[in-house]
Amino acid sequence: MNKSIAIAPARPASGLARTGRVVLQAGALAALWYAVDWTVHAVALPIPSGVIGLAVLLALLFCGGVAPAWVRDGANWLLSDMLLFFVPAAVAAVQYGGLFREDGWRLALVVVAGTAFVMVAVAVSVDLAARLERKLAMQRVRVGRERRH
DSSP states (O other), X not given: OOOOOOOOOOOOOOHHHHHHHHHHHHHHHHHHHHHHHHHHHHHTOXXXXXXXXXXXXXXXXXXXXXXXXXXXXXXXXXXXTHHHHTHHHHHHHHHTHHHHHHHHHHHHHHHHHHHHHHHHHHHHHHHHHHHHHHHHHHHHHHHHHHHHO
């Protein structure tokens, strides 16, 4: 006799719980940045604290010190609303109209070249990370096969 068991679907988290998680995770990311920023200034490193902070977070993610789920929602929120963080730059651009009329082509060239460099760097980084992830997955599969035999 075939009996089927009905399994209740998992309830999605309430809006308040999700908002709290986003705030907590974004706050944790900000706290990490502040700690790295303080350290960079204390040690007088010539590298921006955002770059060091990203490297620290990446190292924590790779070594297992931070699970991706612990920062996923906060990071997604920060990335989705990133345009809001650039509004002050847009307001400043409007205030300096004369500068743009005189040297606009140079500024545009710098913006386009900078964007292209960032896009290439991100593409290469993502490609390298994907290759590393595939390599690690293959090693886990091999180790699992060796343990079974």
